[in-house]
Amino acid sequence: MLRISNHHVSKIISILFAVEVLVLIVSVYLGTSIRFRDTTDSFAAHFDRFFLPACAFTMTMLFSMSALGMYQLKYREGFRNTLLRLMPAFALGFGILTLVFYLLPELYFGRGILGLVIVISATGILLARVLIFKSSEFGLLESRIIFVGSGALAKECGQLAKHNIAYHKYHIVGYVPVSGEDTRVVASAMLQGGEPLAAMATRHNVGEIIVSVENRRGGNLPIKELLDCKLNGIKVTDAATFFEREACQIRVDSLQPSWLVFGTGFDQSFLRAFCKRSFDLVVSLLIFTVSIPAMLITSLCIYLEDKGPILYKQERVGKDGRTYMVLKFRSMRNDAEKAGNPQWAKSNDPRTTRVGNIIRKLRIDELPQILNVLKGEMSFVGPRPERPFFVQQLNEQIPFYNVRHSIKPGITGMAQVRYAYGASVEDAVQKLQYDLYYVKNNSLFLDILILIDTLQVVLLGKGAR
Template identity: 75%
Template sequence: MLRISNHHVSKIISVLLLVEVAILIASVYLGAGIRFHGATMRYIGTQSNSFFLSACAFAMVIVFSMSALGMYQANFREGLRNTLLRLMPSFALGIGLITLIFYLIPELYFGRGLLGLVIVISAFGILIARVLVFKSSESGLLVSRILFLGSGPLAKECHDLAINNIAYHKYDIVGFVPTPNEECQVPAWAILSADESLLSIANRHNASEVVVSVRDRRGGSFPIDDLLECKLNGIKVTDAPAFFEREACQIRVDFLQPSWLIFGSGFDQSFLRAFGKRSFDLLVSMLLFIVALPVMLITGLFIFLEDRGPIFYRQERVGKDGHTYMVMKFRSMRNDAESGGKPQWAKTNDPRTTKVGSFIRMARIDELPQILNVLKGEMSFVGPRPERPFFVQQLCKEIPFYNMRHSIKPGITGMAQVRYQYGASVEDAVQKLQYDLYYVKNNSLFLDILILIDTLQVVLLGKGAR
């Protein structure tokens, strides 16, 4: 995994992205060569530097469209047919966006005939590149060999994560080195003999990383000297919480220690980060408000026509440092949704939802008025989802570290919203908190952009609708 601004990115996806950007830019030049034959250089020369900018714009738009439709969360077992089926709507979206860019910036326009040819060339090139990259990953070129210290429940969880997370990284599991006084919960055939040193076991099996997956580290049975020896000999040693943070983008609260949070990296709350985030919030919010204004006007009209009730819904939520504010959303439930006076969790296919409300929830249109909360400074565009005071009091008592999510501004979208399905229980709140803590610890402009792209995927594909 590569680490960019505290966020871990798959090496395979990074390689694929760079290869595809090169293919897309090269496709524009190759298309020009085929279409204009010997006059290619003269054609490019008449376009001056704008031709290279046009090629870069085309590449960025197609990559963005592929990202928005989940093409960079690809499964390693994805075959040629499935790749082609996923590629077609991505290019359809890309064609629409690049056409809009050509209309807004005519200097980048390079002709419909050339665009059609470039689309065919680049689609074929990306299809071949994906097959080759994924086949290379399966052959072991981008596979990491890891060894687990421990054989109990935590070791099994780490093993399952490493096996099931193949969409981002591929691991070859060497085995498990047991520790004393630990209940074995992994297959017996995967247990390695502990008669030799941990370094010897790692070298013999060519392991590049040791994941420490032991809960109880008290007493003299924990092999701290062996782990130090591995570290000094170039073998990476990773703690289980860090392994979950890296692979699942979660900070697990069930075995989290305050010392790990205190002495670990992250939690950037500097002036520079705050200034950059606020500037990003204002820019994105104003652009989205301009683009979404027609949709918001139509939505308000339909809400009013359905039951002649209020268009907007205001509700108290908990924001940064525990301060409350009134969040604004399009009303998606009946006026008597909480006639009993007691707050209720929202449910999947909630019967209190109106017909218009069901659609705007699925399309996330109900969240758009929160742009006003962002412009007022009460919210950020990306951050933990704001919760009601009634539920916050309950969850703070039942879930450790829950209040940490209030150390930054809440957001319209966030890591939990794009990584976890809609939830309405304490158990769901725990899972979502683990994503929120990851964001609080590792938030950056780079991560904000990734979450916005994932949010677009959620909207376009209707994931997590409730």
Template identity: 60%
Template sequence: MQWDVPVSGSLISQLPGAVTFTFVILASMAALGMYQLDGRQDFEGILLRLLPSLALGFGFITLIFYLFPDLYFGRGLLAIVMLLALLLILIIRLLFFRWSGLDSLRPRALVLGAGVNARELLDLIDKTSILPNLKIVGFVPFDKESRHVPAEMIIPKAGSLASLVDQYDASEVIVATQERRGGTFPIQELLECRISGIKVTDLVGFFERECGHLRMDSLYPSWLVFGSGFNQGTLRTVVKRMFDIITSLLLLIVTLPIMLLTALLIVIEDGWPVFYRQERVGDAGKTYMVIKFRSMFNDAEKAGKPQWATTDDPRSTRVGRIIRKLRIDELPQIINVLKGEMSFVGPRPERPHFVDMLSAQVPYYNMRHSIKPGITGWAQVRYPYGASIEDAIEKLQYDLYYVKNHSLFLDFVILIDTVGVVLLRKGSR
């Protein structure tokens, strides 16, 4: 391989290209939220934002060099600079957030409530590995409320909520209670905080921001109706469709040899057919036939009743167990994506039998059918495979988060996480 690195010329001649590169990378990182304090600052959180930022920056810098060739400083040098940018930004950020000790960078939050929900909130923050996204300055308990937080963190409500916020220099009030009746809920004081520029966050919003899911036990219809998100505009639909087609074609090209080998092994072990088609519920509740590699014996459901797959399912063939572990059985769904029945990223499609059962028992379950199902999804990379009503509820919390917040950036993050899931074989059955 021959590196196209300039061997002559002064540093000054490279300055315009270097300035352009720096500006584009900074703009790409800002566009994808890398300068926001509420982002995750552990290794995975930084990497999942940095990789798409650099990919976006590389695309723009390539276009700029094509339009203005005088700025171009060579393929080899560009490759080296991109690699150095990735390593140095990652290392510097990790060092800064791990050892800087700049506690003042974290937003300070006052929690309204001191019960079970407040305790869960505190435990979640304590689990953050490198730098928690916010600092809890104290808990303001309600009257006659059982207290589950450390006594030293209790703040007696001697004055108004706004005065406490000012006293403890807080920038956010988190409402950690679901009880809003009986005349004790300080709605006017919270309104005063909002008017004063203080952020007010309820439990659903907090867990959505920190955990990436919508808690079912804290969810209420008015929050869904009046809250932000759930954008289904024409532009988003067109962009997502283009993303689906490009990603699916690239994956088809890359994995075609693997798919051909898989088909041959299935035929050798258990004969035909190679694929199986199964009815699934898709966008707007419409059914379609999903296409997957057959991983079970032909008589897997000879009793005629649909069954959830289980870990080390005895109905699986030897080839089937391998391709399920590696998620190769999912690859033929590329055809469903190209036909427009599925998206590459979205809630996993379920069979009508289970949809009817879950819809009758799980609130808001049908909301996951407001967008196209996907080959991979937020729930698949955030929650291990499950086969019960309880698991369905847990995964629905992540599906609802995706339905509410889906974007091209989130799709990209899910694809990166999916690679990790496949390589580490997490959640396979």
């Protein structure tokens, strides 16, 4: 894993992204060189002439592929699957490029060249992905690890290492049992004791040891042996950090408060606040301007369906526990909570109107919250705000729930792009673990990634209810 602005990015994704940047840039110069092969321009002149068009083409195609989830590797990709995912991404990129060339005609390099460049770049990306994915299957990027512990936590860490993504990143050498812990892993995966941990790791060519012991009291943790491993250049990582790195979650069931207190992250500096507010204003104004037609059509459809109010206000809990009134397009009947008590949203909720069902799937119902962002009550990216009734309930049942209120809530967030729509306390726990990751590691880089993932959620209609 590579760490960029506190966010962990897999080695495969990093290599894939770097290769595809190179492929896209080279494709522009290769396509233009073929088209203008009879000209007498020098290499330097040709490079300068097409530098900005190459940058515009590269950024547009990378954005399109990101927006359609081509950098979220959840399953194995062969030639056919990669091609089927690449086609709509390039179609979206072509549409965006058409708009870019209209607004900035000096970047336009002609339809013939554009078609040639798209064919070359698509072929290059297709071949690059197949080669990278095949090499990952052969274990060229594989890391060998040992788990200290053999209980429920160690088993869960092992499952995460095996199944986090389809491309096998980790080879689990085995589990080292500790005294006083019930064994939950299969016997064949256990490593025999009696050998120093550092010697065992060296013999098996292990690069990292994951400490996955639930109860560390009673002296059952081999601290001296773990120190010897670290002094011998073997990385030692605890389970909480492993989950944070691999799943983008901070687990609340096995979390020690000291890990939060003494760990890195939780940037609340003036520079971060300034960048965050600037990002909120720029993105909100841009999306508000682009979405005006959609909001006008939505308003008309809501009114025509039942002649009820178009917008509705609802009390939510924001930063530092302060309440405010969130704005949304009305997607439910006026009597949705006639019983008097707040209710969790359900799959195929009967209270949802026909228009409401559509705007929820497309997330259009959230657009009026841009006004909350402009007022400073919300950020564009952050934990989703909950109603005071649910916050009081969840605070009593879930440890560290109030940590999510240390920053402003957002229109979209880590939990919204990584987890389905929450409708229970159990869902709230899962979403909190993503929210804690964001609160701890929030940065401008992570905000941009979440914004791109949000576009994917909107385009593909994921997670709505």
